[in-house]
Amino acid sequence: MSLFISDRFCPQNHRCPIIRVCPQQAIIQDGYGLPVIDKTKCTECGKCIKYCPMRAVKEV
Numbered sequence: 001m002s003l004f005i006s007d008r009f010c011p012q013n014h015r016c017p018i019i020r021v022c023p024q025q026a027i028i029q030d031g032y033g034l035p036v037i038d039k040t041k042c043t044e045c046g047k048c049i050k051y052c053p054m055r056a057v058k059e060v
Contacts, residue, residue, distance in 0.1 A: 006057075024041045
């Protein structure tokens with residue numbers, strides 16, 4: 001399993017709130033652009049999935 005952030009569900013008009021809940025600091029965002037999950041740091045704990053208000057974080 002790996003996680004990604006869907007641009008279809010993420011409005012990309014704000015600082016992403018899931019950045020601060022990631023215990024591995026695996027989520028990065030350039031300005032208000034689409035956040036990206038660094039797969040080399042992500043431990044797939046699922047906190048971002050539970051915390052994202054737009055439900056934009058998906059499992060694949």
